[in-house]
Amino acid sequence: MKAPATRSAARGPVTGPTRGRWRRGLLRAAVLGLLVSVLAACAPDAPQDTFDTAGPFAEAPDQLWNIVFPIAVGVFILVNGILIFAIVRFRRRSDEDDSELPRQVAGNTRLEILWTLVPAVILAVIAVPTIQTTFDLAAQPDDALEVRVVAKQYWFEFEYLGDEGQDVVTSTQLHIPTEQPVYLHMEALSAQQPDPGGVGPKEGGAAEGVLHSFWVPRLAGKQDIVPGQVRNMSIQADEVGRYEGQCAQFCGLSHSRMRFQVIAQEPDEFQAWLDEQSEPAEPADEADEDLVAEGEQAFTEAACIQCHAIEGYEGPDGQAAEVRIGPDLTHFATRDTMAGGFRESNRENLRAWLEDPQEFKPGAQMPNLIEDEQMDPEQVEPLVEYLMSLE
Ligand code: HEC
Ligand SMILES: [Cu+2]
Known part of the structure; x- marks a missing residue:
């Protein structure tokens, strides 16, 4: 069949008021869209500007x-x-416009x-x-520092590889030297299983992680981290500074609270940091010794030791803290953000976290130990004192 020769034959007439309303709606949407884009571009201080x-x-x-x-x-x-x-x-110029269609091509x-x-x-x-x-x-760039990145629900672990890495494990804040490429080996692991460490295939439940994505917009592109695989990417910072990163792939309830910071230091400062991290913590001077000792004991009694590693830790019966389910807390007090880097690390936040992890960070994989009757509320304060002494 031939196409209808006139437009009014092709569709019914659109009445005046309906058309007006449509036009106004479209105009409003266009103006709003433009306004939002312009305002977004005006953010004065955008820490994640690509x-x-x-x-x-x-x-x-x-x-x-x-x-x-x-x-x-x-x-x-x-x-x-x-x-x-x-x-x-x-365009159709009026409801009575019966002109011919344009030339068909x-x-x-x-x-x-x-x-x-x-x-x-x-x-x-x-x-x-x-x-x-x-x-x-x-x-893989030459002379790269090699770091293993583990993505878990909802935080990142960093393990410095090779002899120069000195077995340092930390979380949420990745220190790097300036002007040196850093080659990352990235894996997604289960939140509930201990991380056995080392790059490559994992046994048992540890490999059962979920999809995440590593993204520090000012230092590199975005890279998905797929469970059961090792994904690589390089980052490098030319200047000393703090670069905000985040997980960029929806990975569960607290995905938006899965952040991290890359802290670039002068090479000698970085080396000093790494050397310090490779040793057990030196108790902070201002710490209350009795309270610290009480907290150290509570760390075993309140089940923290089942999930967290602290280098050099000795429990009441000489237990070592070596399990890597949650973040390594060896130098917890040297980090200025916590629980996936979305909050400042201070006593108040730490207290709130220990009292109710779900309230602090919905979906977090750390149980409420008071509710589970593993921890006495009285143990919170000693634990805060102890963790804040880990410098
Ligand atoms: C069943 C395992 C488990 C137990 C038991 C546990 N935690 Fe955790 N903890 C975690 C996980 C998982 C995280 C990371 C949660 C997140 O950021 O999403 C975490 C995070 C933390 C953090 C934040 C660390 C950082 O660097 O951001 C602190 C501090 C902490 N836990 C202290 C404790 C203390 C103290 C206890 C004992 C009272 C304890 N945890 C018991 C699993 C556990
Ligand atoms: Cu994630």
């Missing part, structure tokens, strides 16, 4: 963007320009070839630097 790159592994994808974005804008303007032209030029071979070839050429041109950059970013 354009404010701070190292080569973030600059490479940014440079790619510099090529692709102008092309995309060109295509956008061209396509939408033609679209708007067609809408305005061939379906099946025009020359046009078909043109608009197949042009995008193909554009994509081919973009593919060259994209593939090059992808391969460059995937290679």
